[in-house]
Amino acid sequence: MASQTPSPQRQLHLNAFLMSTGHHEASWRLPESDPHAGSRVEHYQQLARTAERGKLDSIFFADSPVLFGEVGRRPAGKLEPTVLLTAIAGATKRIGLIATASTTYNEPFNLARRFASVDWVSGGRAGWNVVTTAGPDAARNFGVDDQPAHAVRYERAAEFIEVARKLWDSWQDDAILADKADGVWGDAEKIRTIDHEGRHFRVRGPLNVPRSPQGHPLIVQAGSSENGKELAARYADAVFTAHQTLADAQEFYRDLKARTAAAGRNPESIKILPGIVPVIGATEKQALELERELDRLIKPEYARIQLAKTLRVNPEDLPLDRQLPADLPSEDEIEGAKSRYTLIVQLARREQLTVRQLIGRLGGGRGHRTFTGTPVQVADAIQEWFDGGAADGFNIMPPVLPSGLDAFVDRVVPILQERGLFRTDYTGRTLRDHYGLARPGNQYADAGAAQLASIGAAF
């Protein structure tokens, strides 16, 4: 019998979710933290280089077109993510770059073009986290009194992605002839209008950017409501999600892979990455001390106001040392961030947390799983979910930046590499390469009747 090559071990995918001084809301108060970090491109360039040193798949920025959070309480405001990621692209070579952008408050032509441009500038490292943007405050920055209904926002999001894909495909890969001798630059047969007419958008096209290195930038989705999961099953290449328990994460994983198959896609073509806030110490004791120090720095009175908004109750209905009231609204009554709402309520009920304790847990990870321990314990926690059918990888949310990312990259990643679970170097150049995802074909490539694009002309 011939010797067999062992089948290659399934590999983790790791994304670093970056946020000014870290995910813990009091992180900015630590001596090491720069309270102006959110506006400083050098801060983020340094973090991205650290993530690249750890061979992570990507970095990621959340976003909403509104000033978010209490400015008195924690750093607010941030640079627009496509701008920030472009600035980071020049300071890095391989790490993937995922920016959040809203389908409710953008036009598909503008956004498809911007992501194609970031993909060009970064050599194929762009990803787009598609969000529908909950809440009336964002709406009021766009001449609307309140957000569109949840279902309408998701319907628009699906059509928005369809339009973006058509625009990304409106140039074939070989559309540029560059025939200097005959003076023919582009092949007008291979650059076509898309003539999209849908419920939410009418877009003629073509895009004014040639098809980008990845064909389509990576599509990421992070909403876990029913509508969110359906959108992910149809379109997402990667999903960021939040679970507190292995059982919940397994159930979500099974459900989303099944939905993806039902949508006619290979379940391996969607990568599921739960969030984890790793509070890392050389010893368990040191890790717990860091966690306690951070929680001690939270101001509970401010945090209670935020929690009350999320739960749609009055702050005075939430005494700090009592558990949540019994009569909270059901998820159906919530018009935005549905799954986050349910997660918070379930966490509080399951662990019988007082409001003060709940505030500590949320201040650390905003509903994501906080895991406090040594590097080996963090690696074990990651491996348990990865081997247990709960994750294709993780969305790493350091509680403090830069030190929390340094600790993860320098102390946890080597353990995962030793166990054969994570790459020791990049093998590809694009974000799709890192996630093991193919470059998409062009939906118009074999269309018989490509249309002549003789568009918008003036001297």
Added chain:
Amino acid sequence: MASQTPSPQRQLHLNAFLMSTGHHEASWRLPESDPHAGSRVEHYQQLARTAERGKLDSIFFADSPVLFGEVGRRPAGKLEPTVLLTAIAGATKRIGLIATASTTYNEPFNLARRFASVDWVSGGRAGWNVVTTAGPDAARNFGVDDQPAHAVRYERAAEFIEVARKLWDSWQDDAILADKADGVWGDAEKIRTIDHEGRHFRVRGPLNVPRSPQGHPLIVQAGSSENGKELAARYADAVFTAHQTLADAQEFYRDLKARTAAAGRNPESIKILPGIVPVIGATEKQALELERELDRLIKPEYARIQLAKTLRVNPEDLPLDRQLPADLPSEDEIEGAKSRYTLIVQLARREQLTVRQLIGRLGGGRGHRTFTGTPVQVADAIQEWFDGGAADGFNIMPPVLPSGLDAFVDRVVPILQERGLFRTDYTGRTLRDHYGLARPGNQYADAGAAQLASIGAAF
């Protein structure tokens, strides 16, 4: 009598208007040119470094959210300018970065935020060329069958700028307290909603980006219609304009400075930069040879179709070796790019050009002034207009890139420097510094009743 310090000589401002392989439409056919340059960030980074070597004030990209021009004829499509300029910011240190963006097909919150972000990332080097975007083809990428009327577009543009300025001022410069000990990050009294309610926009604010290094990114305007001039007089820090003759440029200069004064502003606070396409040779003969070589590479049949669109006639009404027909529409009947239309018609009539000759002139500079000669002759041409009350500086439009910019920087700039007309090094760090313009005050800085910003909260 005490010795007097000579009053410092008035200084030129020079902007490099960059465009893939150059402004001459046949430039891509030259052996030196990279026909894929338009998608290659390295190409533009190199050009920006050249402009910075020449101590130019800024570089600039035109833009429209539509595929522009015949793809068969010349390079089409381009990277989105705020993305491209951000990528250039990291490869340069001092040069200003001006991106065009449309007020008709963007939302003020998104665009104000993006320019503030570019200003942060570049350390105060961002500028925004405000355009209203003519033409039905762009409209059809945004669910609209035709462009809004000229006057409506300009009314929207003015309100758009007002909203952007309010958003840029919604954070006071000292809004971030960063008081770690007391756990107070921002001063809620110094971050306020703008509550704008106008004919075109309702925007609550505040912006979710702290006030940027320049306070307001530089505002540039480039339309020379009546509405365009009025908009410039009210809001522009710099104006790009197109004139074929000294007399026309003088008249425009006088008119716009007077309008600026009438709008209650110091006329020196607006810098007027006519375009010039410098075709440079070591000798006059070499310069003329380069011009002829470029014009020879234009394909007149394609160019005639473009000209016919611009003039709103059929291509067959424009025989190549005849002058323009007598019965063209008046400017009043033109809904977009009005001043460009008039300039083309006047140029053809004044110089009694055949359609073929007109196509050669337009292929070189699209209506801008082409000047062919030695470095000294180009410097003389620049000085004549500068000293003659026609310009505060120039918008340099190299016919071929990179060689045309190299020639200007290495051979013309030193002559201007020797004559004391142009800086030999940067004296400031921001784009406003280069143009000699003050950092704007904050319109809300002294408002008694700053509003508490307790905005959009969720965990």
